[in-house]
Amino acid sequence: MAIPTSKSGSNVLTGPVARRHVRARRPLRRYLVRTVQYVVMVVLSAIFMIPLIWMISSSLKTQGQVFAYPPVWIPDPIQWSNYAEALRRAPLLRWLMNTATITAFAITGNVLTSSMVAFGFARLRFPGRGPLFILLLSTMMLPDVVTLIPRFILFRWLGWLDTFLPLIVPPFFGGGPFNIFLVRQFYLTIPRDFDEAARIDGASNWQIWWLILAPLTKPVLIAIGIFSFVHHWNDFLLPLIYLFSERNKTLALGLRAFINPSDASWHISMAASMFLVVPILVLFFFGQRYFIRGVVMTGIQGR
C-alpha cells in the first residue's frame, strides 16, 4: 500500500543506532519492546475498527442478533434481506442518484475552476493581482456559517430552493480558495520555460493552460477531486437547508429518518447507512494513494 514511509523507514526507537545498541546488550528487552509494540498496535486498531465492523456486521444480522449479549460479530444467518427492507422503507436509490448528480457537478466545478483561477494568479500579470490574491487567502479563514443565512436568502430570492442549484452552482465559481491556493503552489514549481516556448509558437493563454499546464498538475487535481467527492457526498448542513421535498433529498439527508429511538430495527438503519458508506470505502480502497497524498499536500503545503 502506498501510504508514505520515511526515507530511512525508522526512528529513534528502532533505528539502526538504537537497534545495534539494544541488540548487543539486551536481546530480551528488545524482544519485550517488540511484543509491546504489536500489542499496542493491535489494541488501537481494534478500537478504531470495532465501530465500523460492528456497523457492517449489524447490517447483516437478524433483529434478535443485534441485541444479543455478548455481541455477535459474525451474523448467522447472513441476512441480505435487510438491504431490500431498507430500500422498501425509503427511496434510497433515488437519494443515491441525487447525491451522485450533485457530487459529480460539484467535483467538475471545483476541479475546473480552481485550476483555471490558479493559472491566472500563477502565470499572468495584471494590475491588482497581489492584493486580490491576499483577499483570496483571507477568505480561507472565513467560517462558512457567517454567510449561511444571507446565502440562503439569496437562493430563496432566485427561486432555487428545493433544487440542486444552490449545491452545484457555487463550485463553478472558483472551486474554493484552498483548492486554488494548492493548484497555484503546484504551478509555481513548474518552470516558466514550458509556457514561454509555447507562447513563442503562438499558443494562446487558454491553450497553454488547458494543453500544457493543466495536464502537468494532474496529481493535485485528482486530490482535489477526491476531496470534493468526500465533502459533497458527506455534506449534511447545506442539503438540510436547501432541499426539503422527499424526492429531492440527498442520501445523507434522507438517512436522518433511520435515527429514531423508538424504532428497534437497528439492522435496517445500518443497512441503509451502508448505501452512503460503501461508495466512500470503494473510493478509499482504489484511491488510497491519492487520499493520503492529498491530505499530506493540504497539510504540508498549507503551512
Add this chain to the structure above:
Amino acid sequence: MAKTQLSNLRRQEMIDGYLFIAPWLIGFVLWVAGPMIASIILAFMEWDLFSPPKWVGIQNFEQLFTTRLVGISLWNTAYYTFISVPLSLMVALGSAMLLTMQIRFQSLFRTFFYLPSVMPAVASAVLWFWVFNPEVGLANQLLRMLGLPESQWIWAPETAKPSFILMSLWGVGNTMVIFLAGLQGIPRSLYDAAEIDGANWWHSFRAVTLPMLSPVILFNLVLGIIGSFQVFTSAYLLTNGGPQHATLFVVLYLYRLGFEQFRMGFASALAWLLFLIILVFTLLQLRLSDAWVYYEGGET
C-alpha cells in the same frame, strides 16, 4: 512598431488574467462579500422572511448578552473545543509516532487508523446513535464485559459532551496523516546527533520531534479549532441539543434561530459573534505561535 506589439501582448495578458480569475472574482462578490454585507445589515433587523423586514438597531446584539441559550451554546462549544482539540492532537501525534515505527503490517495498521475519518458524518451519527444506546448499545456491552460501570452516554447531561468528544477522537485520521508526513520530514541526522549526545527517547522527543513538528502542530491546531467551533451534524442528529441543552452548540442554535424560528436578524448577529470569536482565537494562536513554532531557515 515593436513597442505597440509588446503593449498589445501586455494588454492581452491583462485581459486574460482577469478572465482566468473571473470565476473566483464573481463568486467572491456573490457568495462572500455580498452575503457578508447583507449579514451585517440583517443583524440590525428583525425579519421572519414573510413579513417585511424591520430595522431594530442594536437590539439583536443586546439580546446576545441577555439570552440564556446564547451563553449556554457558547459554553458548550468552548467546552467541546478546548477538550476535544488538544486530545485529538495528542491522539493523532501519538498514533502517527507509533505508525512510523518499523513494524510488520505497518501499512495495514495505518489504514485501520485512518479509515474512520473518511466515514460520512451522517453514517457515523447512525452508528454512534446505536453504540451509545444505554441498554443494549455496544459501548455499554463492552463496559459490562470489562466489568466497568455503565454510562448513560449521550442521554445524560453530564456525559453527553464527553461522549461527543469521544466520537471526535474516532476521526483523528486526517490529522494523524498530516503528522505522519511531518514526522517523515524530520532528518534522521538530528536524531543520530541527539543519540550521540546521550539523549534518551524523551529528550529527543522534546528537543527534536516537537520543535521540528511545531509548524504542523500549529496548522492542525488552527484548523482543528476552526472546525470544532462549527460542530453541527452529530449534535443535530444524535441529541438535537439535549439533554437539557447539554449539546446545544453555537451552530446548532444558529440553525434553529434561522431555519426553525425564522429569526434571520438575531441568527445573523449570532453568526457575527461566532465569526469574531473564531477570528480572535485564530489571530491569537498565530501571534502566540512566534514563541513556540520553529521554522527551518529562520523565516518567521
